[in-house]
Amino acid sequence: MKRQKSRKLLLLVSMLLFPITIYYLSPQLIILGARDGIMTGSFIVFLALLVSSVFLGRLFCGYLCPAGGIQECAAIINDKKPSQGWKNNIKYVFWLIWVSSIIFCFIGRKHEISLNFFYQTTNGISIANVYDYIIYYGVVLLIFIPAVVFGKRIFCHYFCWMAPFMVIGTKIGNLLHIKRVRLQADRAACINCHLCNRSCPMSLNVSDKVKKEAMDDNECILCGSCIDHCPKKAITYIVKEQKRKRIG
Incomplete structure (x- = not known):
């Protein structure tokens, strides 16, 4: 069980670091950046998740995802198994709408495409003032409350915007026999x-x-x-x- 203790510790650390990293996993920030022709930190992170999953599958979800850490805490309150099946495809609908919005924003961008990994962060830190914590706690509750009400890892199953990147990456790896x-x-x-x-x-x-x-x-x-x-x-x-x- 030593590995599981280490895994949960990593998830806890990633959760505690979420105020720093949240903008690098933000679906909204990548759209705002695309509108200005900027490839943001979140753009690079999502691209990295896609590429890494070709070789690692969804290992990120199990060991490093802050949303996973939040849901592990919620499972202490409710460890009910959520229903699965067609509902697992809901996240792909959200993902397609989101990715389409990113593409549309890049096409209609105001400036030439540039790279700014620390876009809208303060010295690389996502949540740098008290007002930013309104956004932070809103996101945390968006992940935590469904898991408490409907069961463990419900956000991963139905709503996660990161999972489709890794699922697509694994399918690419399988197709290429990697x-x-x-x-x-x-x-x-x-x-x-x-x-x-x-x-x-x-x-x-x-x-x-x-x-x-x-x-x-x-x-x-x-x-x-x-x-x-x-x-x-x-x-x-x-x-x-x-x-x-x-x-x-």
Whole structure:
């Protein structure tokens, strides 16, 4: 369980640093920058998430995301598993509207395209005065309250604007047959204790995936909780390309 303690500590640190980093993860700031022809820090960060996910999948979500840290805290109050299925696609609708707005703003920009990583920050710090904290706490409540009301990691499932970048990145990696971090299962070692299901912060049916030896899932954040809670070590991390489906 040492890895899970370290993972949660990283999420806690990222959450505590959120007043500094929030503008580098801001969907609004990237639109404002695009309107002025500026590639902002958030533009660079989202691009980095896309590229890194080709090799790392959604590892960022499991280990470094401040929104994940906020929701881990909310899970202490409500660890109910939220319903999944078609609702998980809601975030892609929001994402498409958002990305379309960014493209539209860049096309209609007022100036030539330039780069300003610290756009609208004060010496690189996002929240630098008391008035900025109104925005900060608004965002925190936007993430925290749904998780308390509807269940753990609900924001990740339905509303996250960062997740689609990493899902697209993993699909690009699979298409190009690039080796990346993923999970591997040995169904012969599984004893159907379902501890993996209970420990999964994304509320996935991990045991079913183990039986099929098909661990890839768009909602999996590669946190390794299923690995660390499995008494028979039936699940492990590996670095390899996606298993190709047999024809015939």
